[in-house]
Amino acid sequence: xxxxxxxxxxxxxxxxxxxxxxxxxxxxxxxxxxxxxxxxxxxxxxxxxxxxxxxxxxxxxxxxxxxxxxxxxxxxxxxxxxxxxxxxxxxxxxxxxxxxxxxxxxxxxxxxxxxxxxxxxxxxxxxxxxxxxxxxxxxxxxxxxxxxxxxxxxxxxxxxxxxxxxxxxxxxxxxxxxxxxxxxxxxxxxxxxxxxxxxxx
Amino acid sequence: xxxxxxxxxxxxxxxxxxxxxxxxxxxxxxxxxxxxxxxxxxxxxxxxxxxxxxxx
Numbered sequence: 001x002x003x004x005x006x007x008x009x010x011x012x013x014x015x016x017x018x019x020x021x022x023x024x025x026x027x028x029x030x031x032x033x034x035x036x037x038x039x040x041x042x043x044x045x046x047x048x049x050x051x052x053x054x055x056x057x058x059x060x061x062x063x064x065x066x067x068x069x070x071x072x073x074x075x076x077x078x079x080x081x082x083x084x085x086x087x088x089x090x091x092x093x094x095x096x097x098x099x100x101x102x103x104x105x106x107x108x109x110x111x112x113x114x115x116x117x118x119x120x121x122x123x124x125x126x127x128x129x130x131x132x133x134x135x136x137x138x139x140x141x142x143x144x145x146x147x148x149x150x151x152x153x154x155x156x157x158x159x160x161x162x163x164x165x166x167x168x169x170x171x172x173x174x175x176x177x178x179x180x181x182x183x184x185x186x187x188x189x190x191x192x193x194x195x196x197x198x199x200x201x
Numbered sequence: 202x203x204x205x206x207x208x209x210x211x212x213x214x215x216x217x218x219x220x221x222x223x224x225x226x227x228x229x230x231x232x233x234x235x236x237x238x239x240x241x242x243x244x245x246x247x248x249x250x251x252x253x254x255x256x257x
Contacts, residue, residue, distance in 0.1 A: 035250075061238060068245075072224060076217040114253070123249035130242045139239060143246050150250025175255050180211045182255045184220050189248045191224025192231065196241045199232035 023104040024159055028152035030108025035148025036141050038113045039131050043140020046132030060133035061197050067129055068194030071122045075187035085119040112148030120179070121186040126193070 050056055073079035090107045098106065110116045114124050127147055131140035158171050212220075231241060 069225075072221060076221055077211065078214075078217065078221070111253070119253070120255045121249060121252045123245055124253065127242065127246055127249055130245075134239075142239075143242055146243050146246040147250040147253075150247040151253045152250075154251055154254045179255050182252045184212060184217065186248065186252055187217070188220045188224035188227070189245055191221050192228040193241045193245045195225050195228025196231040196236065197228075197238045199229065200236070200238045200241070 019100070020159060023100050024152075024155055026101045026105040027108035027155060028149070030105040030110075031112030031148040031152040032108075032145050033148070034109040034112030035114065035144040035146070035151070038115065038128075039140040039142070039144030039147075040137055042128050042132040042144075043134060043137045046140070047135055047137065050132065056133075057135060060135075061200075064126065064130050064133055065194045065196075065198030068126045068190045068197065071126060072187045072190035072194060074122055075183045075190060077183075081122065083119070083122055084115075084125065086116055088117055090117060108148075108152065112151055114144070114147065114151075121183060123186050123190055126190060130197075 070079065071081055074081040074083070090110050094103045094106060097103075115128075119125075124147070127143055131143045134140055134143070158168075162168055162171060228241075
């Protein structure tokens with residue numbers, strides 16, 4: 001995040017806070033819209049392509065829950081599962097081509113959609129599965145809109161906490177070195193959701 | 202230039218397995234508490250979104 005978005009948003013953070021906040025706002029908006037559109041798309045596909053067969057609807061919670069547990073094992077390095085992702089960063093040249101607000105919005109759109117860039121943790125795959133198997137466009141929209149909003153959240157926290165460019169570098173370093181811990185936390189969350197979804201259904 | 206120079210190792214297997222069981226138990230407790238599937242998935246969406254910033 002910091003490495004990608006910081007160039008858009010930090011350059012004026014010390015002297016022009018309002019400009020930074022506007023960039024962060026457009027980034028957040030783009031991220032929510034990108035997530036929401038993705039949620040609508042996968043829910044639409046799930047609803048109209050997969051649910052011609054009613055029995056799929058009845059096994060959907062079990063399938064999503066089991067997948068979550070398998071991906072929990074993947075996140076914890078115990079089992080290897082397919083990790084679908086487009087291994088691309090957001091285009092850096094957009095920073096020079098577009099106005100900073102437009103760039104921030106477009107970056108948000110791409111990162112909020114999730115599948116258009118790197119996907120660092122596989123919990124996103126479970127979200128897509130859940131949205132597509134939900135059978136509801138609103139539920140799909142909600143799930144991935146929340147993902148998009150949450151994706152922008154650390155930007156606001158770090159944006160208000162960090163005052164210098166060196167501070168951004170430190171955050172980038174922290175993000176890098178805490179990756180193993182973040183994967184463990186994702187694994188724990190996936191295991192929890194997996195069991196919960198299977199038992200609640 | 203960053204002044205952070207320490208590194209974190211990947212946790213040991215027993216440690217990772219203990220986290221896995223903690224998650225499984227938490228999921229069981231969540232089901233006992235009556236939390237709905239959609240609420241659990243939304244919780245995962247928040248976790249996934251935040252951790253999405255730990256990108257390459």
